[in-house]
Amino acid sequence: MLNQDGSFNVDRRGLKYFEEKGIYHWLISMRWTRFVLLLFSGYVVINFIFACLYMIAGTNNLDGMKAVTFGGRFMEAFFFSSQTLTTVGYGRLNPAGMWSNIIAALESLAGLMTLALATGILYGRFSRPSAKILFSHNALISPYKDITALMFRIANQRSNQLIELEASISFSFLNKHDRSHREFRNLTLERSKINFFPTTWTIVHPIDDESPMRHFKANDFLDSEAEIIILLKAFDDTFSQTVYNRSSYRAEEIIFGAKFNIIFGQNDKGVVTVDLHRINEHEIIPLPEYS
Amino acid sequence: MLNQDGSFNVDRRGLKYFEEKGIYHWLISMRWTRFVLLLFSGYVVINFIFACLYMIAGTNNLDGMKAVTFGGRFMEAFFFSSQTLTTVGYGRLNPAGMWSNIIAALESLAGLMTLALATGILYGRFSRPSAKILFSHNALISPYKDITALMFRIANQRSNQLIELEASISFSFLNKHDRSHREFRNLTLERSKINFFPTTWTIVHPIDDESPMRHFKANDFLDSEAEIIILLKAFDDTFSQTVYNRSSYRAEEIIFGAKFNIIFGQNDKGVVTVDLHRINEHEIIPLPEYS
Amino acid sequence: MLNQDGSFNVDRRGLKYFEEKGIYHWLISMRWTRFVLLLFSGYVVINFIFACLYMIAGTNNLDGMKAVTFGGRFMEAFFFSSQTLTTVGYGRLNPAGMWSNIIAALESLAGLMTLALATGILYGRFSRPSAKILFSHNALISPYKDITALMFRIANQRSNQLIELEASISFSFLNKHDRSHREFRNLTLERSKINFFPTTWTIVHPIDDESPMRHFKANDFLDSEAEIIILLKAFDDTFSQTVYNRSSYRAEEIIFGAKFNIIFGQNDKGVVTVDLHRINEHEIIPLPEYS
C-alpha cells in the first residue's frame, strides 16, 4: 500500500485535479526540472501578453525604440516588458505615452507580486525539511531473550541532528477468514523513543504473548500479504521543525531467522565509527519455529 | 453555534474593529478579490501622494519631463513615482534637484519596505496550511456490537499527507431543566487517533452506559438543540505544520438508524480505490429504541 | 515578579547587552518608532559611507553629474548611492570608471542583502503571533459547591481562533518561617483545557483539602506577598502557531467573597452575545471564613 516515496497507493475518485492537490502543494512538490520549466515558460507567456498590450497602446508611446519592422518592434516591446517585470528598467526603452505608462506601472507591480510568489515557492522548496532515514533493506525475525523479536535497523542519512526520535509501527495483514478485509494492529516496541540519534537504532518488537504476530509462521506472513508500516517522528534541529518519515516492509522483505551484525568500530583517534554501507548486514540464525 | 467556515457565531461587544481583528489577521484572512483591490488602490494612493510631493518640490527638478501642461506634468510625476516605488527606475525621468532627490530616496526605501510587507502577506496567504476534510453530510446512529453508536465518515480532500490525525468530539445540548444553559460533554471514541489517513475514517462514539447520549431519543436530540462539535488535528506533511479542522452536526443532520456503505474497491491494477462522491452513502436500518 | 508585558522583573548580572539580547531578538522586539528610526538612520549612514567611497574613486568616474561644487558633487554621489542600494538605478548618474563600477557592483549586492534582512525583520515583526487575552481585573474567591474556589475570567481579545487552550496556574508566596524564601505551588484546576475559546472562560481552582491555599485567610495572602501566576497556551489558527500568554494576580487584586456576573445574552437574531466590557463585573458575596 505504501509507495517508495512514502505516499499511499490509493486511487481517490470524485475530485478534480487542483481540488485534490491545492496549487501550493502542486507547486512545492513537483519535480525541479518541471518547476524550472514552468517558471521559465510563465515568464515568456507573461512577457508575450504584455508585449501585445504595449503594441496595442502603440509603440510610438515607447521612447527609445530603434526597430522599424513590426517584428522588430514587437521584439523590443517583449524585452521592454521583461525589463519592467523584473524591475531592471534599463530605461533606453521607457514609457512616454499615458497608456504605456499605465501598463508599465501595473506590470511592475504585478511583476513584483508574481516574482515574490515565485521566489517564495522556490525558497519553500529549497528549505523544506525532510528527514532522510536509511532503513535496513530487510526486517529480521531474530532470537531475543527467551523468545523472538521483529527487528530492523535505521540510521540518519543526513548530518542534521534529529532529536526525540519516536517510532510507531503497525502490522497490517489480510483477515484469515475474509481476505477482502485488511486488519491493522499496533506493535509494541522494546523502546519507542530515543533522545538522540547520532548513529543507528535497531527498532525491536518482541513477539511475546501479546503480539499480534505470535501465531504467524513464515508462510502466514506471505499468505496474508502482511506489511510492517513504520512512522518515524523527530525534531530536526537544523530546520527547527518536526519531521516525519514513513516506510514499510512487505512479507517478502522479512528474513525469518537472522541477526544484525555490529557495524560500530573505533578509528585511530578513538572516535566511534559507524559504517552505513553495512546497515543491512546480518548473519543467518535458523529459527526452527518459523520454518 | 459553529459557522460553515469553522468560526463561531458569537457577537463579541466592547472591542474596536482593528483591536479585535489585528491588522495582520485582517490582511491574511480577507477575500482574494478584496486583497487585490486593496493592494491596487494602495498603490494608486501612495503614488498620488508622492506625485503631489514631486509637484511641490517643482517639476523642473525632475529631469527628462516632456509634458508642458500641469495635468501632463502631474501624470509624469505620478508615473515617475510608480517607477521609484517599484524600483524599476527607467531613468528618462530622474531626480535632479535636491528635494526631488530626497523624496525619491525616501520613496524607494519606503517602497521596498511596503512592497516587502505586501509580498510577504501575499505569500503568507498563498502558503497558509489548511486541511480540507470532507465530512459525510450526516452523522448516523448505527447498530454497533450489541449497542448503538454515533458515526460519521471523513476523507482527506487534498492529496496532502495528513499524519497522526486526532479527533476530539463534544456533545452540546440545552439543559433539560434550564434551557438557557447549554451543556458540553466530551464523547469517548472507539479510536481517537490514526497514524495515516490515505482513504477514509469512520469516527465512532459507542453509546454505552457512560455515554452522555445514552438516554437521548430522536426527539430529545431535536428538543435540546443538540450539536456534535468536532475538532480534528493533524500534521500536514506538505506544509510541515500542525493543522486543525472544525465542523459540527446539528440534531437535524443526525439519522437515527442507518449504516454507511463501503466505498472501497479495487481497480484493474489491484490498486485500492475509494469513491469520495459516495462518502455520505448509507442504508437505513430501523432502530426501534430511537423512534 | 511578573511585569505588565509578561516579562519577569529580574536583574541578571554578568552579561553584556547583546550577549543577553541577541541581535535578532533586539531588532524584532524593539518599539516600532525606534525600529523605523534605526532603519532610516542606517540608510543615511550607509549612503554616506558609499558617497565617500565614490568621492575617493573620483566623481569624474560617475557619468552624468551636473554639479560642479564639492558639496554638490557629494550630494549627487550620495543620491547615486541610494539609487544603487535600493536597485532603482535611474541611470542618469552611472558608474563609468573601473573603481566606481566595482564599488557600485558591491553596493548593489550588499544593498540587496541588507534590505532583505531589513524587510525580513519588518515582516517578522508584523506577522509575530501574539495571543491577546483579556483578563478580569480581579481574581475572586467565590462560593463553589460546598467549599470555595479561586476564579478569574478570560476572553479572547482578537477574533483569531484559539484552539486547545490550556491553563497552568502557580501559587507563589513567601515562606511563613523564612520570608527570604519564596515558594511555588501548582494549583489544580476544575478544567485545565478547552478545545475552543469563542467567548469567555472562567478558570476555577477549587480550594479543597489538597489546595495549598486551604489555610490562607485574606491577611495571609497579603502578608505572604502571594501571587497567582498564569500561563496560557493555545494554537492560533490564524498564524498556524502555538502561542503563549502570561499574567499574574497579586494579593491586592484578589477579592475575598465575590461572584462573576453572567455577561452572555442573545441578540435579535438569536446570536449569542458577550459583552467584553463587563468581563470584571462581579457581585460581593461575603465569605465569613475569609475575614
Add this chain to the structure above:
Amino acid sequence: MLNQDGSFNVDRRGLKYFEEKGIYHWLISMRWTRFVLLLFSGYVVINFIFACLYMIAGTNNLDGMKAVTFGGRFMEAFFFSSQTLTTVGYGRLNPAGMWSNIIAALESLAGLMTLALATGILYGRFSRPSAKILFSHNALISPYKDITALMFRIANQRSNQLIELEASISFSFLNKHDRSHREFRNLTLERSKINFFPTTWTIVHPIDDESPMRHFKANDFLDSEAEIIILLKAFDDTFSQTVYNRSSYRAEEIIFGAKFNIIFGQNDKGVVTVDLHRINEHEIIPLPEYS
C-alpha cells in the same frame, strides 16, 4: 561523545559529503565568514560567465559602451551583468541586439531567483532560533534530604523568554564486565519541567534506591568513563518556536561532595538580582561515602 557545539563525535562512513549534509543544511550552518565569501565569489563567477556570454553575443549589441580595447569591453560587459543580476539596471549600458536582449532577460530572471535564495538563506541564518543556556561548569554530588543527589545549575543566557522548559537526563557508562559496551540509563529528576525560566534552575537527580548511580563511587565514575547527557527543550517566545539544547558532563567534571551557593539577591529597588558570573560557585562538603 558529545562535542562542545552539541553535535556528536561520530564518524559515519559510506555517505558522500552533500548526501550527508544536504545543501540547505550546509549553507545555513556554515560559518559567517565562509558564507559571505561564498556569496561574494558566487557573485563574481556568475557575472564572469554572463560577461563571456555578452562578449560572444557581440559587444556591439550592448548600447552605450565606451571602451574600445577587448579588456575594457569585457570589463564593461562584466559590470553590465552585475547591473542586470541585481536589477539595478542603470541603463547607460543596455541590450540592443536580439541575443544580448535574450541573455539579459534570462539573467535578470535568474538573478532574481538566485538572489531570493541567497537572501532567504541569509535571513534564515539570521533568524534561526537557538537557546543559549549557561551551564554550571561542574555537576555536583550534594547532600540531599537523607541521601545524596546529582545536581547542576543552568541559566538563560539570553533575555528570550523560555517557556515550559523540560529537562531529560541520561547516564552513560561502560559496562563493568564488557568495556566495549556502553550503557545508557535515564535519570529521574526531582522536577523535570518548569513553566518559566527567569533566573536559574538547579536540576536535581536524587540518588535513591532506583538510581542507576546508587552503587557508583567516585572511582567508578572515572573508571567507567561515565557521562551525564542532558537534553533541554523549551518554547522560545521570541522566535515562537520550540528550541532544544544539549550538553554533557564527563566524569572528571563531577565534584563528589559540594553544594551550590545561592546567587540571588535584591537590589536597592527590591528587584530580584541574579549574578550569572557565579553560576558555578559552590562550597565543598565532604561526603564520606564517595571517597
